[in-house]
Amino acid sequence: MAAEDETPDFFPLLAFGTYKVGRSSDPNTTDKAEVLRVIRDAVQAGYRAFDCAEFYGNEVEVGEALWASWPKEDRGSLYVIGKVWTSTIYAGPDAVVKQMEQSLRDLQASYFDLFLIHWPVPEKKHIEAYKALMPFVGPAKPIRRLGLSNYTVADYTELVAELDGLEEAGKAVVRPYSNQFEVSPWLYRQKTIDFFQSEGLKLQAYRPFADGRLLSAEKMPLEIRKIAEKHKTKPSRVLLQWIQKKNIQALPKSCTKERIVENLLDVNDAKTMEFLLDKDDLEVLDSMHKSEEYEATFKKNYVKCIVRDTPLAGSITVDGITDWHDG
Secondary structure (H helix, E strand, O other): OOHHHHOOOOOOOEOEEOOOOOOOOOOOOOOHHHHHHHHHHHHHHOOOEEEOOHHHOOHHHHHHHHHHHOOHHHHHHOEEEEEEOHHHHHHOHHHHHHHHHHHHHHHOOOOEOEEEEOOOOOOOHHHHHHHHHHHHEOOOOOEOOEEEEOOOHHHHHHHHHHHHHHHHOOOOOOOOOEEEEEOEOOEOOHHHHHHHHHOOOEEEEEOOOOOOHHHOOOOOOHHHHHHHHHHOOOHHHHHHHHHHOOOEEEEOOOOOHHHHHHOOOOOOOHHHOOOOOOHHHHHHHHOOOOHHHHHHHHHHHHHHHOOOOOOOOOOOOHHHOOOOOOO
């Protein structure tokens, strides 16, 4: 039996993204007052899950803000997600474990509900990182669930082959619980989504609004505008429900109180639901995938980020990867 099997399986379908919170004006420094304001607004609005990461550079401030807004003795009512960055993954297993522990201290959290390998760093570095974290997973351990982020089917297959080998050798393993990657109507990798869900993994969707482009007055597709008007709701809420209807956790982020409140939509919480997308709406949104978004945004970002901040930077090309699964 895997170590995490005894952990209750609670997976919220909405989490608040903390990327760039406190760093909107200067990416190299964190505005503590802004972090406190944004996290307080999110907690007061009703968010209980928070997506954090080493790379975001604001874990100390997010931790202070969380516990200034929520009682520490009620830690169990919050869902805290963490991630280890590429440079640490490349540095090796010891660095990965130390960073996980440092992130817990920075966030003032006694444990992570979910901890992720942020990117699948090549040369099996991501596998070494994953294996290093397995002993720390369990119902009374620093990590309750261990997952992945930005993994392609090929990356996942490589990891699973390693875990299968360990299991065949009689060693206990922790199977990946989840995978977080970009999902929006413009970047809808249905084959990849279907594959991971068929494997039993929970999925998380960042950039649900395509970096705000799907909501901008200039670029908002007519299809989204019409669906929002039909249901007398905001376009952002249409997109969040579309994602959650696929049993995928949505990760909206905003530093504006009005938007923070607007984005509070959870299909499992009737109080946040004032409309329901119908079959026709879902089919329209499913059909909006743009091949140029897949080629120019996803593929190029993937080959850049899997080696970002490592000695391997620039060594991977789009043409050098033959199995993209979705084409």
